[in-house]
Amino acid sequence: MREIRLHDTLTGKLLPLSLRDPGRVGIYACGPTVYSRIHIGNARPFVVFMLLKRFLEHEGLRGTLVINVTDVNDKIYDAARAEGRPSGELALQMTDRYRADTDALGLGRPDAEPLASETIGPIVEHIAALVDGGHAYAAEGDVYFRVRSDPGYGSLSHRRLENMDQGEEELNAYPPHDPTAARKEDPLDFALWKAHKPDEDTVWDSPWGPGRPGWHIECSAMAEQLLGVGFDIHGGGSDLVFPHHENEAAQTRAARGRELARLWVHNGMIQLTGEKMAKSAGNIAPLHEVLDRYGAQAVLMYLVSGHYRQPLAFSVEELQEAERKVHRIRDALRRLAPGEASPANMSAQREVFLDALANDFNTPAALAAMFDWVREANRRGSGVGDADLREMLGLLGLGGLTPLQVLGDVAVTDPDAVSLLGRREQARRERDFQAADRMREELRRRGWEIRDGPSGPELIPVAER
Numbered sequence: 001m002r003e004i005r006l007h008d009t010l011t012g013k014l015l016p017l018s019l020r021d022p023g024r025v026g027i028y029a030c031g032p033t034v035y036s037r038i039h040i041g042n043a044r045p046f047v048v049f050m051l052l053k054r055f056l057e058h059e060g061l062r063g064t065l066v067i068n069v070t071d072v073n074d075k076i077y078d079a080a081r082a083e084g085r086p087s088g089e090l091a092l093q094m095t096d097r098y099r100a101d102t103d104a105l106g107l108g109r110p111d112a113e114p115l116a117s118e119t120i121g122p123i124v125e126h127i128a129a130l131v132d133g134g135h136a137y138a139a140e141g142d143v144y145f146r147v148r149s150d151p152g153y154g155s156l157s158h159r160r161l162e163n164m165d166q167g168e169e170e171l172n173a174y175p176p177h178d179p180t181a182a183r184k185e186d187p188l189d190f191a192l193w194k195a196h197k198p199d200e201d202t203v204w205d206s207p208w209g210p211g212r213p214g215w216h217i218e219c220s221a222m223a224e225q226l227l228g229v230g231f232d233i234h235g236g237g238s239d240l241v242f243p244h245h246e247n248e249a250a251q252t253r254a255a256r257g258r259e260l261a262r263l264w265v266h267n268g269m270i271q272l273t274g275e276k277m278a279k280s281a282g283n284i285a286p287l288h289e290v291l292d293r294y295g296a297q298a299v300l301m302y303l304v305s306g307h308y309r310q311p312l313a314f315s316v317e318e319l320q321e322a323e324r325k326v327h328r329i330r331d332a333l334r335r336l337a338p339g340e341a342s343p344a345n346m347s348a349q350r351e352v353f354l355d356a357l358a359n360d361f362n363t364p365a366a367l368a369a370m371f372d373w374v375r376e377a378n379r380r381g382s383g384v385g386d387a388d389l390r391e392m393l394g395l396l397g398l399g400g401l402t403p404l405q406v407l408g409d410v411a412v413t414d415p416d417a418v419s420l421l422g423r424r425e426q427a428r429r430e431r432d433f434q435a436a437d438r439m440r441e442e443l444r445r446r447g448w449e450i451r452d453g454p455s456g457p458e459l460i461p462v463a464e465r
């Protein structure tokens with residue numbers, strides 16, 4: 001097994017992966033709050049940690065990946081109220097949509113996807129342990145974590161106590177004008193349990209009265225329940241470092257006397273730039289719309305094209321660039337010998353690829369090595385075995401790529417599609433993008449997807465995406 005190193009947010013260093021249980025790796029990543037369809041930004045941690053687990057298993061480890069679903073939250077109550085629906089019904093529907101939208105990426109599911117609403121018992125137990133230890137206190141039906149009782153508080157996010165603000169979630173709980181803000185001993189403290197409010201339609205019993213959990217406590221409880229304290233990798237978006245992960249770490253340290261995770265790994269944000277997606281309102285790109293338009297393989301190619309820790313620009317241009325990369329690989333696959341071993345003297349690129357993934361999961365460097373392999377295969381002409389390329393593609397979630405179909409096949413099976421393609425190109429030249437979009441949709445209904453090929457646009461069966 002290669003030495004695997006990952007950047008750890010707590011120490012700020014690239015650290016070797018040292019496992020709690022030899023041969024096994026436990027990963028927990030914070031999942032979505034299900035108040036609406038997820039967007040491309042939510043897909044990034046899903047893809048990063050699904051693929052990281054896949055690589056660690058390739059290296060011989062047995063992996064367990066947990067990605068939770070936050071289905072009790074202020075945002076859900078607010079969205080349900082706005083739609084005049086029960087919050088539980090909205091959360092259930094959006095959980096189903098989240099599963100369907102991420103299923104469409106074709107990466108499979110995490111090993112466990114716990115719901116906050118189904119983890120109330122362990123949450124209450126964890127809070128009780130904090131209260132017993134003097135790290136939390138009840139106040140008129142709420143329970144708060146006593147931040148100053150944890151000497152390690154601030155270590156993960158590298159913040160000093162005076163520069164902290166528990167953020168939106170806590171402001172929502174008790175806005176500054178709300179007299180119940182006085183329930184907190186200290187403004188730094190954050191809610192573990194929130195007393196039932198008349199305008200919230202879900203409620204659970206607890207030793208402190210009816211209410212519901214705060215957001216941070218669910219992850220400490222779920223991670224411990226499914227992976228045990230001191231598991232290997234805690235992941236999530238860099239926007240969660242403070243306060244969410246700082247609070248998770250504090251809750252476990254204070255209740256159990258041990259650190260929650262051995263490594264803290266954070267992915268960068270997706271930044272919307274350039275031309276907006278036509279159907280999207282504002283600057284949000286719902287995952288299902290991006291998938292409808294570009295297909296799972298281009299979306300995955302786009303997501304692995306940037307290093308997970310860096311911000312990633314999202315634009316039509318970026319997605320089109322990813323489509324072109326997918327096209328180049330499918331074009332190469334056309335000339336490769338399927339299911340046959342690759343030449344031993346091409347294995348250097350495979351090694352560079354795997355070493356790049358072992359070195360802080362550097363997917364852009366791995367991708368560059370894979371394209372070096374493709375270039376070399378193209379140079380050698382037809383008949384090169386595809387095994388190495390298939391292995392590399394599989395690790396990037398692109399194992400389903402099929403050899404490109406050439407336009408000649410379409411002309412035989414669906415001549416009308418060819419003329420439609422020609423008319424669409426004409427409309428584009430005349431800058432009648434509405435007509436061009438309509439014809440693209442018509443082609444899709446007929447089962448064809450347009451891709452830019454080396455000699456202009458080509459048609460690919462939709463099933464092949």
Ligand SMILES: [Zn+2]
Pocket residue numbers: 029030031219244248
């Ligand atoms: Zn979390």
